[in-house]
Amino acid sequence: MYPSISPPTSSGIRSDRRRRVALATGAAGLMAVVVAGGYLATSAWFQDTETVTGNAVSTGTLSIGERTGLPLQVEGLLPGQSVDRSFTFTNDGSADFTYSISLKNVVTGSGRTLTHAQIEAVRKSITIDLSSAGEHAGGTLEERPRLIGVGDVEPGDEAKVDVKVGLSGPDATDDAQGFYATFDVEIVADQKR
Numbered sequence: 001m002y003p004s005i006s007p008p009t010s011s012g013i014r015s016d017r018r019r020r021v022a023l024a025t026g027a028a029g030l031m032a033v034v035v036a037g038g039y040l041a042t043s044a045w046f047q048d049t050e051t052v053t054g055n056a057v058s059t060g061t062l063s064i065g066e067r068t069g070l071p072l073q074v075e076g077l078l079p080g081q082s083v084d085r086s087f088t089f090t091n092d093g094s095a096d097f098t099y100s101i102s103l104k105n106v107v108t109g110s111g112r113t114l115t116h117a118q119i120e121a122v123r124k125s126i127t128i129d130l131s132s133a134g135e136h137a138g139g140t141l142e143e144r145p146r147l148i149g150v151g152d153v154e155p156g157d158e159a160k161v162d163v164k165v166g167l168s169g170p171d172a173t174d175d176a177q178g179f180y181a182t183f184d185v186e187i188v189a190d191q192k193r
Contacts, residue, residue, distance in 0.1 A: 064099075064189050065092030072185065074165045079176070082127070082166030089187060091153040096192040099153065101130055101161055102146040104184040111178040118175045125171040126181065129164040141181055152192060 069087030077083065091097060108123055123142035130137045130145045133152070139145030153159045167176060 060095045061093040062095050062097055062189055062191050063091070063093035064187055065090035067187075070185060072163060072165070077126075077165065077167045079167050079172035080169035082164050085163045085165065086160055087163070087185070088158050088160045090158045091155050091189070093189075094155050096152060096154050097189040098149045098192055099132075099151050099159060099190070100146065100148045100186075100188045101132065101150075102186050102188075103128065103141075103144040104186045106141055106144065106181060106183040108141065108179065108181045110175075110180070112175075114175055121171070121173065122176045122179050123181070125168050125173075125176060126179075127164075127166040127168055129166075130161060131164075132159065132161040141183070149190065153189075 067087060067089045069085065072085050072087070074083045074085065089099075106123075108119060110119070110122075114122070120142060124140045126141045128139055128141065128145055130147050132147055133150045135147055135150040137145035137147045147161070151159050
């Protein structure tokens, strides 16, 4: 006996037809992309180019300029006395800045032989007050004052710092006689943000 062959069903014909339509559509889409890409790659579009020369970049400066009234000189200080001094500095840069003032590298001595404790006591009896731009900081040679981030100095302007140096009456003993100190005044300018 021969195997029986059944006639194709309508769903099988539709499935085959869908495949052929999908393949034909895909091939047509691929051809469109190739043709368009070739057209864009070979077609002419106008273009113009110019080069502009002479461009430049420069940076600003932050500079503490002329200082007056430094170094500070105070001599012959007696218990209970204080002496007022001041110093100024200018902004020679191109940027506004705030500033900080501190005392550094304090070196003390005496014509007499003193113990470490006596030297420390005398250093605590010499007071130093700093004032500038409405801010104040007080201290001693042992616990030094610092003004931090004060003022607003524009280019070409000047800042003034008032300094009061004293020898506190009740804390000063005979150990303070002939005592001397040297120190650096450090001015740090920070660009205003």
